[in-house]
Amino acid sequence: MYVVATAGHVDHGKSALVRALTGSDPDRWAEEKRRGLTIDLGFAFTTTASGAKLAFVDVPGHQRFIANMLAGLGPAPVVMFVVAADSGWQAQSSDHRDVIAALGIDRGLVVVTKSDLAPDSVQDVIAQVRTELASTGLANSAAVAVSARTGDGLDELRSALATLIHELPEPDPTSRVRFWVDRSFTVKGAGTVVTGTLPAGAVAHGDHLELLGKKTGSMSVRGIESSGESLERVGPVSRVALNLRGVSHDDVGRGDALVTPGAWRAIDTIDVRRVSGDSLREAPEHLVAHVGTAAVPVHVRPLGDDHARLVLERPLPLSLGDRMVLRDPGRRIVAGVQIIDPEPMPLRRRGAATQLAEALAERPTDGDCATEVKRRATVRPEHLGQLGFDVSEPPPGVLSVDVWWVDAAAWDRWAERLRGAVETDRRSDPLSAGLTVAAAKDRLGLPDVALLGPLARKSGLRMSAGRICAGDAGLGALEPAVAALEAHLKGTPFEAPTAQQLSDWGLGVRQLAAAERAGRIIRIAEGVVLLPTAPALAMGTLATLDQPFTASQARQALGSSRRVVIPLLELLDAKGWTCRDADGARHVVR
Secondary structure, eight states: OEEEEEEESTTSSHHHHHHHHHSSOOOOSHHHHHHTOOOSOEEEEEEOTTSOEEEEEEOOOSGGGHHHHHHHHTTOSEEEEEEETTTOSOHHHHHHHHHHHHHTOOOEEEEEEOTTTOGGGHHHHHHHHHHHTTTSTTTTOOEEEOOTTTOTTHHHHHHHHHHHHHTSOOOOTTSOOEEEEEEEEEETTTEEEEEEEEOSSOEETTOEEEEESSSOEEEEEEEEEETTEEESEEOSSEEEEEEEESOOGGGOOTTOEEEOTTSOOEEEEEEEEEEEESOGGGOOSEEEEEETTEEEEEEEEEOSSSEEEEEEEEEEEOOTTOEEEEEOTTSOEEEEEEEEESSOOOOOSTTHHHHHHHHHHHSOTTOOHHHHHHHHSEEOHHHHHHTTOOOSSOOTTEEEETTEEEEHHHHHHHHHHHHHHHHHHHHHOTTOOOEEHHHHHHHHTOSOGGGHHHHHHHTTEEEETTEEEESSOOOGGGHHHHHHHHHHHHHSTTOOOOHHHHHHTTOOHHHHHHHHHTTSOEEEETTEEEOTTHHHHHHHHHTTSOSSBOHHHHHHHHTOOHHHHHHHHHHHHHHTSEEEOTTSOEEEOO
16 A cells, blocks of 8 residues: 655645545545534545555645644655645645655655646646745656646546555565554444554554553554445555454543553653754743654753754654654644764763754764764663664774673773782782672672673683682692691592691681682581592592492591591582482492
8 A cells, every 4th residue: 555645735635635536535524514614633545556555644834723734744655735726836745845855855756736727827827836846855846737626637646556556665564563542432332443544564453562652551453444444454555444352432532642561762852953944042941742643842952053952741662863843832843853873871960961052063864883882881681672763783993792882982891890800809809709790890890790700701801609709719828838738638638637627727717608609629518627628538438439338438448537427428419420229328320
C-alpha cells in the first residue's frame, strides 16, 4: 500500500479530489458534511490500474484546524499539494508549504483543481505554485490540472500518481515499529480499535506492542484491517486499523504511539537544528511541537539562530533525525526543526550553552556514534539503537566489552586508575586481600561490575573472590617467614607446623591468608597449613595402599598426625579423588 496526504488552502477542492479518485467521501462527520468543510482527518482508499493500493489522508485546510492537518501530514511519506485554479495561492497554502518544508517531505505532486472554472489561469497558477514551493522538497514535483466536477485531468493524475509511487524507495519491513495513532474508538464485540499510518516495520496478529503516550502499558494485537480487508500481517507503508487487547480506548488516542517493546526510549529533552522557518534565537519561550500525530507543549531554550534545546511537556518516542514543526499558540508556524541530539547532557556550568551551540553546529545530522560513546565513556549499544543510532558494529575508537561499548581512551584511563588504586591499597596494607570489586567500581565510576574482570586483565591484575590484587602478589616483608614455613614442609610435607611454630615465625591468621592468596600455602583446617603440592603428593602414597584403607593406615603411610590427616582426607574427598565407604574406610577413585 502507498499512503498519500492532501495539503492546501481551505475550499480548494482537496476532499472533492479524493472523492473523484476513490469514489468514497473522506469527510466522516455530520458537521463536515453540513458545512462542506473538512474539520478532522478523512480517509479513503483506491486501487491503481496496476493493482497498487492507495490510501488517501485528507487533511483540513482551515487555519483553525491546523493541528489536525499536522497530524495527517506528520506520518505521511507522500503529499498532493492542491491549489485551485480560480483562487491561486492563498494564506493557508503558505502554512501548508511551511509544514511540508518543516517535515522534510520530498515526494509529491502539485494538483491544480477546479480547472474548469478558470481554464486560462491554470499555467499561471502552476508557475505561481512552483515559485512558492521552490525552497521545499516538492520544488521539482510534477504538476497536473484537474476538475473533480467534470473529470478532466483525472486520468493524467492517476498516471502521475502511479509513476510517483513506482519511484518511491522501498520501506524497511524489519525496522522497529512506531505507529502514531490518529483515531481511537470502540467497536461492539471487538473492543478498542486504533488507526494510523505504519511507515516502517511490520505488525502481525498476536504481536505485543508498547503504548507510549499520556499513559503507558503493554497490549497485544487481536485483529488487523487495512483498506477493508482483515489481515494476519501488515507491512509498510500502510493505513491500518488495529484491534487491541489490554487497553481501553479511553487510554489511547491521537498523539500516542504504539511501538516495538524495548526498541524506543520515551524522551522529553532534545537538541534540535532549524531546517526551515524563523531564527530560533527569537523564538517564543513556549511553543507546541508537532511530530507524528502528537502535539505537545514545549519550553524552548535558544542556542543561537539555528539550534535550540526543547523540553517537552510529556515524553515521546523520538529518534535521531526526526522532523518536528514548532507552532505558537496563535497557530503560526514558527520553524521546522530536526533532532540532532535525542539525549543531551544537562547544562550545569556557566558558558555551557555557548559551548554546546558550537558543538551542535559541527554535529552531523545522521549522528556520530563514536562521539556519543566518547561523551558517555561507556554505553550499551541497544541504548544508542533506541535513540536512532546505527549500532550494527562498533565505530572506530570504540571497544566492545561484555554487553557494553566503551570509549578506547576512557578504557585506558580506567586501566591506569585501577592499577593505581590497587597499588595504593597494597602499600597501605601489604596483607590486604586486594581492592574489593565494589570499591573499585565506585572509584572508577563504572556502570557495571562486569567491566572489572576485563579491565583487571588489561591492567595485569588478578580478580578473585570479589577482590582485585596485583598479578605478582608478592609478600614483601612477609617473605622470610613464609620461606621458613616452606623450608619446614619441604622435607616433611605432611608434618604441619604447630601453632607455636607459626607464632614464632610471625604467621598469624592474616599473614597466612596473604600467603595462601599468593599461592604459597594451603590451609586445610584452622591452624593446619601445608604446601599446595601436598594433596597430589598424598594421592601418590595413598594409591599404593591396599584398597580400601582406614584413616589410621593413611596416617602411618603419610608419616603424619591425626590433626593433619583427617582434614587432608576430607579435602581429597571433596575433590573427588578419594571416596569414603559406608564403614568409614576410603578408597582412591580411579
